[in-house]
Amino acid sequence: MDKGTVFNIQRYSLHDGPGIRTVIFFKGCPLNCEWCSNPESIDIKPHLTFTPEKCLGCGRCIAACPAGARSAESYNSDRCLLCGECVEACPSEALEMLGKVMSVSELLEEVEKDRMFYESSGGGVTISGGEALVQWKFAVNLMRELHKRYLDVVLETTGFAPWETVKRVIKECDLVLYDLKHMDSEIHRKYTGVPNELILRNALKIAETEKNMIFRVPLIGGINTDEDNVSAIARFSLKAGVKVVHLLPxxxxxxxxxxxxxxxxxxGAFTPDDKMINDLKGILESFDIDVRIGG
Ligand code: SF4
Ligand code: SF4
Structure with missing residues (x-):
């Protein structure tokens, strides 16, 4: 697959793998975490938003629309082609397109702009989401092209996909940043919409391949920040042979x-304070795990 839907490209990232990196955020996610900071990533399709407070009522969007999807009173999403012409025409940024269909070559062009930073810092490109495994064929094609250009590739994933898919994608990357949210499956389901058995099983299978893997735990105050959960994550890390855990408050x-x-x-979660973060870090370190805050 040569084209995929991307909702953000973040340059100069220092927290999503080694060195300076460009992070490409794929759209589409099978989870629906209550605390998600990128709700625009859940739906795989691009999404047109309108902020009425910014609208000047100039009508340029109506004139620009090739599909007759806009009028002064309404917007017909069934007619909308998601072409973005109205966004271009709007002088006040009242319209915004969340997500863009891009080809592998367009992404490579973006990524190549910062090659000198990757080379000087040992960085590269991180494929994130949403959940990149939703568009796994596109991810594989992109990763292969990145490797042909001698660029380091990291996959950040929830791991929620059939093993056959996970296996094909991890083969193409240098490091996996693997999210662990809660070790109790029912609690996991309550806050993310899916149980955790598949995620944990896939993590152990990745570990068997000896692929370089780091666990990433979002610290969601009052939801997964209890000692029992963090101790369970530590034990699971040892079982998987994962020696590094990132805590993301x-x-x-x-x-x-x-x-x-x-x-x-x-x-309704809270942001953990420094004491809580350090206490949880201490639990993991007591299992000889190397912990980094913020990735
Ligand atoms: S995205 Fe294109 S089709 Fe949709 S409302 Fe805007 S101009 Fe019309
Ligand atoms: S072009 Fe922008 S400012 Fe003008 S009517 Fe359309 S949304 Fe409002």
Whole structure:
């Protein structure tokens, strides 16, 4: 597959794998975590948003639309081609397209802009999401092209996909950043929409391949920050032979995006304070695990 849907390309990242990296965020995710800071990533399709407070009422979007999807009173999403012409025409950024269909060669062009930073820092490209495994054929094609250009490739994943898919994708990357959210399957299902058995099974299977893997744990205050859960993560890490765990403290930065998407932000979690983060770090370190805060 030569084209995929991407919702962000972040340059100069220092927290998503070694060195300086470009992170490509794929759209589409089978999970629906209550605390998600990228709610625009869940749906695989691009999404057109409208912020009425910014609208000047100039009508340029209506004139630009090739599909007659816009009028002064309404927007007909069934007619919309998601072409982005109205976004281009709007002088006040009242319209925004979340997500873009891009080809492998377009992404390579973006990524190549920072080659000198990758080379000087031991960095490269990280494929993230959403969940990149949803568009796994596109991910594989992109990763292969990146490797042909001698670029380091990291996959960040929830691991929620059939093993046959996971196996094909991890073969193409140099490091897997693997998310672990909660070790209790029912609690996992309650807050993410899916149970955790498949995720844990896939993590152990990746470990068997001896692929370089780091576990990443979002610390969601009051949801997965209890000692029992973190101890269970430590034991699972030892079982999988994973020696490095990244702790990513929860923040509410994504909250404003929910309004734009006309979704409700229902997460009642808190941001862990320094003491809590250090206590949880200490639990993992007592199992001889190397812990980094923030990745
Ligand atoms: S994205 Fe294209 S088709 Fe959809 S409303 Fe805008 S101009 Fe019309
Ligand atoms: S082009 Fe932008 S500012 Fe003008 S009517 Fe359309 S949305 Fe409003």
């Amino acid at each position: 929860y923040h509410r930065f994504g909250e404003s995006k929910y309004k734009k998407l006309k979704k409700e932000y229902s997460c």
